[in-house]
Amino acid sequence: MRRSSCLKGLALFSCLAVSSLAPLASADVKPGDLIDQHNWEKAQGLLPDSVLDWVKRGDMTLDVQDLKFDSSQFWSPSALNSLKQNVGKYDLDDEETIVDAETRSHPTFIEGIPFPAIEPNDPKAGAKIIHNQFYYKYTLGNLRFPFKARWIGESGFEREVECYWRVFVMVGYPGARALPNSTGLERLGIIQILSPFDVAGTNVLLWRYLDARADNTFSYVPAIRRVRRMSSANRSDAFIGTDMSVDDAYAFDGKVGAFAWKLLGKREALLPFVANTPQLIVRNENGEWETTKDVKGAKYSYEVPGKKGAAWTPTNLVWIKRQAYVIEAIPKDPYYNYGPQYLWADAENFWLCFKIIHDRANQYWKTFWVAEMPLESADKTMHWIGTGTHDMVDDRRRHASILESISPTCQFTYYAIEDQNDYSLAGFQKLCK
Amino acid sequence: MKSRLRVLPGFICFFLLSALIPKGEAFFLDEKKTLKVSAKVQTRATFRLQAADSPESDAGYTHPDVQAGDLVQHRNLGVIEIDHNLKNLTKDLGPLYPFRVLNVNVKYHLVGRFLYEGIYDYGPGIFQDVRAVDKENIDEFKQSYDLWEAYADVSRGPLFIRMGKQNLAWGETDIFRLLDYINPLDNTFGGPFEDLDDRRIPLWMVRSSLNLGLVGPVSSLTLEGFFVPGKMEAHVAPWAPYGSPYAAPLPPLFVPSLRIITPDRTWSESRWGVRIQGIVGDNLNVALAHYQTFLDMPTLRSKVLGSPPVLADLNAMQLWGEFPEVRITGASMNYFDSLSDTVFRGELACFWNEPVFIPEINTATLFGPQLELPGPLLDLAAQILKVDIRDLGLRGLPLDPQSGSIPRKDILRYMIGLDKQIWIRPLNKTNTFFVSCQYFGQWVPDHDRRMRQAALLYPSLKDYPKAKEFEHVFTLITNTMYLNGALQPQVACAYDIRGAILVQPSISYLLEPFRFLLQYSAIQGSFTNFGFFRDRDQVSFIFTYLLN
Numbered sequence: 013m014r015r016s017s018c019l020k021g022l023a024l025f026s027c028l029a030v031s032s033l034a035p036l037a038s039a040d041v042k043p044g045d046l047i048d049q050h051n052w053e054k055a056q057g058l059l060p061d062s063v064l065d066w067v068k069r070g071d072m073t074l075d076v077q078d079l080k081f082d083s084s085q086f087w088s089p090s091a092l093n094s095l096k097q098n099v100g101k102y103d104l105d106d107e108e109t110i111v112d113a114e115t116r117s118h119p120t121f122i123e124g125i126p127f128p129a130i131e132p133n134d135p136k137a138g139a140k141i142i143h144n145q146f147y148y149k150y151t152l153g154n155l156r157f158p159f160k161a162r163w164i165g166e167s168g169f170e171r172e173v174e175c176y177w178r179v180f181v182m183v184g185y186p187g188a189r190a191l192p193n194s195t196g197l198e199r200l201g202i203i204q205i206l207s208p209f210d211v212a213g214t215n216v217l218l219w220r221y222l223d224a225r226a227d228n229t230f231s232y233v234p235a236i237r238r239v240r241r242m243s244s245a246n247r248s249d250a251f252i253g254t255d256m257s258v259d260d261a262y263a264f265d266g267k268v269g270a271f272a273w274k275l276l277g278k279r280e281a282l283l284p285f286v287a288n289t290p291q292l293i294v295r296n297e298n299g300e301w302e303t304t305k306d307v308k309g310a311k312y313s314y315e316v317p318g319k320k321g322a323a324w325t326p327t328n329l330v331w332i333k334r335q336a337y338v339i340e341a342i343p344k345d346p347y348y349n350y351g352p353q354y355l356w357a358d359a360e361n362f363w364l365c366f367k368i369i370h371d372r373a374n375q376y377w378k379t380f381w382v383a384e385m386p387l388e389s390a391d392k393t394m395h396w397i398g399t400g401t402h403d404m405v406d407d408r409r410r411h412a413s414i415l416e417s418i419s420p421t422c423q424f425t426y427y428a429i430e431d432q433n434d435y436s437l438a439g440f441q442k443l444c445k
Numbered sequence: 446m447k448s449r450l451r452v453l454p455g456f457i458c459f460f461l462l463s464a465l466i467p468k469g470e471a472f473f474l475d476e477k478k479t480l481k482v483s484a485k486v487q488t489r490a491t492f493r494l495q496a497a498d499s500p501e502s503d504a505g506y507t508h509p510d511v512q513a514g515d516l517v518q519h520r521n522l523g524v525i526e527i528d529h530n531l532k533n534l535t536k537d538l539g540p541l542y543p544f545r546v547l548n549v550n551v552k553y554h555l556v557g558r559f560l561y562e563g564i565y566d567y568g569p570g571i572f573q574d575v576r577a578v579d580k581e582n583i584d585e586f587k588q589s590y591d592l593w594e595a596y597a598d599v600s601r602g603p604l605f606i607r608m609g610k611q612n613l614a615w616g617e618t619d620i621f622r623l624l625d626y627i628n629p630l631d632n633t634f635g636g637p638f639e640d641l642d643d644r645r646i647p648l649w650m651v652r653s654s655l656n657l658g659l660v661g662p663v664s665s666l667t668l669e670g671f672f673v674p675g676k677m678e679a680h681v682a683p684w685a686p687y688g689s690p691y692a693a694p695l696p697p698l699f700v701p702s703l704r705i706i707t708p709d710r711t712w713s714e715s716r717w718g719v720r721i722q723g724i725v726g727d728n729l730n731v732a733l734a735h736y737q738t739f740l741d742m743p744t745l746r747s748k749v750l751g752s753p754p755v756l757a758d759l760n761a762m763q764l765w766g767e768f769p770e771v772r773i774t775g776a777s778m779n780y781f782d783s784l785s786d787t788v789f790r791g792e793l794a795c796f797w798n799e800p801v802f803i804p805e806i807n808t809a810t811l812f813g814p815q816l817e818l819p820g821p822l823l824d825l826a827a828q829i830l831k832v833d834i835r836d837l838g839l840r841g842l843p844l845d846p847q848s849g850s851i852p853r854k855d856i857l858r859y860m861i862g863l864d865k866q867i868w869i870r871p872l873n874k875t876n877t878f879f880v881s882c883q884y885f886g887q888w889v890p891d892h893d894r895r896m897r898q899a900a901l902l903y904p905s906l907k908d909y910p911k912a913k914e915f916e917h918v919f920t921l922i923t924n925t926m927y928l929n930g931a932l933q934p935q936v937a938c939a940y941d942i943r944g945a946i947l948v949q950p951s952i953s954y955l956l957e958p959f960r961f962l963l964q965y966s967a968i969q970g971s972f973t974n975f976g977f978f979r980d981r982d983q984v985s986f987i988f989t990y991l992l993n
Contacts, residue, residue, distance in 0.1 A: 163930075171955070192658075194659060195727065208958065208991045208993060209483050209484065210955075225727060225728075237645065238616070241730060241864075242781075243781060243786055244781060244783075245781075245786035245866075246866040249876060250926065250930070253926050253929050254929065255875075255929065431602065433602055436667070437656075437667050437724070441605060445554070
């Protein structure tokens, strides 16, 4: 009974959300506009309500610009090829896992973006966009980067945990094609905690499968000195005490099949970018691609003395008017800590820029948002979008958590040369004390 | 005074080093972040919440006569860690060039530990008295500065080798150990109230693992092994000095005669073991292990000095605590069940020929033929010697006294447990409660009804608690986080169905760069297993300062 009323509520909310997709006359925004609490109406209809409320409240100011590059070319080479080659090649089964459109079998390897063409009327369009956003990153090969998770309150910086993130990709880019993958892995990941001292040495190993199998998660906690099997189910639990859950990474990092997806529509939106000009990536001696220390990173309000606005708000972003998909995600797990979530994806490259999170009573709770970071090599032959910010704002508690993204102190390494042995049970022990 | 001066340089070095380290983040000594230094200092004050069951209180064998409210622990700890990945140096340093050519990764890890326990210098008078009586031993015990861990890692592809002073934990159990007996535990400074990991003593060893990958239905198949050369490393669990707050209860009569005999430094006393583990069917993680080690508790037996025809002098009989080697074979598993969102764990370990305590055998000296003496003579002897040998079960003087021996039994121990994260939203809207339950069982197939636990039942000098054919213990841990992880309450419990219960609630709070922990520990019930410490209820305040 209670579930039934909840579903009715969701249906009503969906109707409202869809109705709000209609373009609004007030959304007359052009490059050069500066939108703040005095003229917030200009952004009405172009932002999620929660983000618009931040502008109204004076938490943030929007610097509207246009992009100084051809964003349609900002894909990895293999992804760019796949935009034509993969049209109609793949489909989703009932568990939202990718199957060959003709044979309905699970492919062991996919190169590029699996669903380059999104049909708005396709009932599986929402899930396909989510798969695409995963594969956009997979096409950039293995990834590693150091980052800091920061706790930010209304009064500013509270504390931070220093981490290292490594991903070994089994699909998406040509370098993975030759990898033996009879166990059907999609990717392997390791999070290492480097400081502070009391949690330093904690490591998490994650194996994600291509099919509907649950993730395998192992963690090493120095306090118990052994690798411990973790439940991979409670992905809505807070990540090391931050405002984010495990599934919130990149706005969505869960299993696609664990949610019911629905594309609510496509609309004009103001989407955040760290820069409207590409930032440099360079190839190192090992053949890996790295961001540089000269990159423009997000500068947060708490870092800028005298800056007004919420302490957790980036102060130097640019906001670009672009097309965005709005997707509804309803968790299938009755114990999932979130209710409906609404994701805004850049319609051109599938990057998830906003996630509006409601609690299980369908009341608005938190907003997760990501700023895009255009990256390009000096000879302009390699270009793609990277992660510019990674922020979660809990509007009930007026508290936020920030995962440091590409910045002078946080260098991302793409197409990283990683040893697959490190992601095995044996290799994981190398990281353990 | 001299002893204080000995520890002083260590602390000065520690604070000088730590002062160089910027607060709040990992500190790297090089631009490429390969050489990391980190450190912490901690002080822990513990107060006893009940009076000791001591001979003075006519209730037990705990010494000294601690009163409720007495400070029983003021442990000051400094730890500094250095981690260095030599990957970059292999490009520049000639001697390391072979590692680069061979594509071998090398790194090392050093931990310096400085420890000072203050109660013997400025604590309650009873502990200062303990030091006065046993000064050299206590001064050695109360402080140390050690190279606590020191190992180098060498890896190439699927092969990994770690050499040096290190800890190694196998198995799936928390709180109690089955397959995890590789490193000895130091129970001298906090007994069963301390975290298991804080008690581990690193050993000089070489360990290795080899990733065999996918073999048949088993993925991530891993072959592991370790070797602790007995010729150079024969450390066993230390025995707490008599009168220290966490020493096992022991009748004063036996104290002078107790000798702890540590293993010889010979190759035959080496610890070693092999383990193979892997994932079966994507989800079931299984491991099989076999190893040789030493248990933490010494096995007691009587030892007669010389070959006297009659044991007329009790000083000719000593009580020896020995550490015979034990071989253990076992298996462990874990499995994540997605339907119930639960991780199931299990472990089974057969302890082959484990030393046990059968008074008639271990202390055979007291159970052999005797030259019986008339009652009045025994009364007179009791008055003169201050010891009534009838309390030991004797009716006279042992004839042709023989030393006791150590009987051995195969013992099967097992554990099943589950870990589950549960949402209890009325109590916590943002974090789950982690709940971990375990059942530990023990079976002695060839059980001898005379088997006992080696702790005397007060006021007897010859009666011990039974060691039963089957023993059962349950444990429970639950915790959660509030205030974005800053506040973490936890409750840990253990229940021995013979009637002993351990309850340990705690709450920790972090305010960078400080950590605060308040912990209450209580043991109630029968004098069995951890119930031996039922007169040690305490509250601890732990303050930690993280230098990064």
